[in-house]
Amino acid sequence: MYYENNVQALQDIDFCVTQGEFVSIVGPSGCGKSTLIRIIAGLIDNYVGDVRVAEMTKTDEQPLALVFQEANLLPWRKTLDNVRLPLELAEVCENVQKEKSLAALDIVRLKDFAHAYPRELSGGMKMRVSLARALVTKPQLMLLDEPFSALDEITRQQLNEDLLRLWQQDQWTALFVTHNISEAVFLSSRIIVMSDRPGRIIADVAIPFSYPRTPQLRSSVEFAQHVGKISSLLREGTYE
Structure with a gap:
């Protein structure tokens, strides 16, 4: 996959996500994470390769939803x-x-704000509205491109917990792009680590913690060890 200026964005990307998994993608800025998500969503079609969602090609109607960084x-x-x-x-x-x-607003706990305008909502509430808008179609695959990056840490952690609750409730498959390693470890059953541009997959790490995950997990030694492991892999992929 190349950008218009002939800069290669991605190289030899090959991975599978099974139904019901929560998989995060981490990597340095500019490595092609968002490009990859947009390819899977069908928003970019000038690439070489094949994308399949539930045995369907990118030309078929895909039961997916996309949540962006901005609401x-x-x-x-x-x-x-x-x-x-x-x-x-x-x-x-x-x-x-x-x-x-x-019903979707009730799921994200915003039914009481059904008649509020966006200007009347906080940043976290706006992102929950964006999640409700994605969930309303009952997608089988949820693509999330750094949806919580602009939020403060406490709001971000609360939305991480809300997102896991929704995922476990509706059992959709999640592919989540983030720069926040702690967020990726807290949410994911697997983390795909990408190298600097052109983005390649340098590691596919299983996260062993069982679900549901509690806030106390973040303060455990095992959690810190996995954050450290992913951080080391990222440094190797950036400066190799």
Whole structure:
């Protein structure tokens, strides 16, 4: 995969994610993590290779949702109307749109803010609206591209716990891009480590902690050891 300026973004990327896994991708800035997510989502098609989601090729309708780093809410639409947008575009009947959107807001604990505008919400609340908008279509695969990077650490940790709760509840497959190693270790069943550009996979690390994961896990020795291991792999991939 090359950018328009003929800079190679990715090289020899080959991995599988099984149904129900939570897999994080970490790597240095500019290594192609977001490009990879956009390829999987079908937003980029000028690449060599093959992407399959649940035995479907990129040309088929894919049961996936994508959450970006920014919440990207429409400022003139209330929370409920932002969440129902994918259903509206799919021409689902209005009553069903409302029912499913309220249910999605209830899942992310924002039903009481259904009629608030984005300007009335905190950064964490906006990201939860973005998650609800992704969940409303009942995706089988959730792609998350650094969704919590702009948030303070406490809010980020709370949303990590919320995200795991939603994942365990609905059993979708997650592919999560982050720069935050602690976040990746807390969330993931596996972590894919990428090298500096052109991005290559230099490690695929299993995380052994069982689910559900509690906040106390972050203060354990074993957790710190895995954070240290991933950090070392990243340094090797950046300065090799």
